[in-house]
Amino acid sequence: MSSPPPDPVTRSAAWRISLWATLAFAVGTLIVFAMLQQFMVSQIQQRSDAWLSGEVAVLGDVAGRTPKDNLYDRVVGEVAELASREVPNQRKGQGVDNSAVFFLQAAEDGPPRLWVGEGDGLKHLEAIRSSRVLAGVPRDVKVRGTSYPFRVAATRIADGSYIYLGLSEQDELRVLRDMMIRFVFIWLLIVLLGFVIVFYTTRRMLGYVREITEAASHIGESDLTSRVPNLTGKDEVGHLARTLNRMLDRIENTVHQLHTITGALAHDLRSPLTAVRGKLEVSLSRDLKADQIEPIAAAIDELDRLTDFLNASLDVAEAKADALRLSRREILLDELVRDMIALYEPSMAEKGIQVSVKILDSCQVLVDAALIHRVLANLLDNEIKHLPPCCNVQISLHADEKVAVLTVEDNGPGFDIAVQSRLFQQRVKGRDSRGYGLGLAFVQAVVRAHGGAVSASNRLSGGIRLSIEIPLTKRSGGSVHDVIAARA
């Protein structure tokens, strides 16, 4: 039988596991990176705040000591200028940016007394006043017309005015953004790498499981010799494979034993049966009186019945144990059914049973033809033996999605209510049956051995309905519409 087409990767368990694992991994690493980023932000902030506080204290000191004369502006301005050269987080090779630092001295209100920086400082003062920068605590100040906020520290000097030192956060933010971009890039790389590793390992692991599954599914279809690929690994999968193989060893042993027993039983019984039958037959061919012939012929009949019983019960036993030896080949089930009907139709007509056959599809199946012959013969023999005259038998065959469905229906008395629930068990037979009650058990066992199914029931309108499903090898192209009707 052909193996199913390989599933797309996205439907495999390995894919799902990798997705979930990667998701968890991604969230985890994201949290770690976010915390790291946060830590960096606070560190940089602390550094610049420390610098600002230090510088503003120095400037306050200088401003406090410098006499308030004409040189005041120049002295304080230069000190401020010098301080701005030591700006932390300054980008290398990019000289001191005028706009990066400002120095401002102003009273509680009124215009700035001293301004070192870009522009006239009015906007900055306005922003500082509106955000109430207090001495000793650096704060973020957003100045209108600039794209980056300033970090501003303040100190109060002796004359009651305030000295503000502002540091643009432009560089700081740029550093953080660069870091963020790197983090995201590394994060993506790690997540992708993680996904690939998880996917590869789970796929490898599950690949073993798949191999085991495939091997196991082949075993039992009359092949018990093959084994699951033996893995040397000490992990769960290797253990599973070894356990499965040990189990298969035991099953194979059991089945082999069963074959040996049934074989020996068959052989040991057959040889004496053959000898007895042969002797009886030879003695029949001698000149005997009529009253001597009868018992010998009856004995031969009984021997033949015994042989049939022996064969059938061994077959059922083997089939039930999944140990039936099938020699399968591809045949057309519709042809087999037609041949069988051609063989049985005269007998049925003879008994007054009308047969109609409806073959809707051509059904190619891979079966042991000899066994399927016997299955059909079993069903048709049953109909001949149990149907009263003037009944109808309808036999129909059609192809479903993946199975050939053969249905046998009649309008006879139906199955004995007492045995209806146990139809497929051995030794179960109707009250007036002369058989051994192996017929339907055999039918079911053989059909199951072929991977099919049997169901039997009484129809509501009377009579039985028996349906057999056998897997198709492929659905044959053109459907055949063929109706044979035979009249008694």
Add this chain to the structure above:
Amino acid sequence: MRILLVEDDHEIQSFVTDALLGAGYEVDAADDGQTASSLAAKRSYHGMIVDLGLPDLDGIDLILQLRHSGVRSPVLILSARRSVDERVRGLELGGDDYLTKPFAVAELLARMRNLLRRHSSVAEDPTRLHVGDLELDLLKRRATRAGDVLNLSPQEFALLEYLCRNAGKVVTRSMLLADVWGMRFQPDTNVVDVHIYRLRGKVDLPGRSPLIKTLRGIGYVVTAA
């Protein structure tokens, strides 16, 4: 004609030998594969009957061994196994036949004779068969009895043809089932008999001497006598 019988069960060996002798064959019997090989090396046999379960050798291996050493005579295989395995089927294609134990002696004789005939008559494939006043035209698939055309279905014609090809010889039900219908099983009902009964109704009309005769418990024979 000389036949080699290879069978380890003495009871079976003795009655099969008797039956073959009674049917006019000469018989050499062997208990095991070794003896059989040496017998077959000494002289040639027209046919062989080989049991699969020999004490020293598998029957199939014996046959393959004999085939390998150039023995071409047809083999009738006796098997105590129920299901006949692939290898026997393979041999069957090569012109051999098999019987499962227990078998009817008449069946064994009929099959042996069939095998020997198939093996010896090479090119003889008639286009017409005659049995008494019954004539079968195998090309036109038409049967006539004393000039009157018999209205037979194709299946009935095939059945009659088989019987006529074996005219004067016993054919068993399982031979008919195997060779006419291509099926090997033991029907629980008299399906083959009903076909013969119908055929007889068309061939042996009242007032004519019956050609198809029943041998109770054995099978059928078509003969003009």
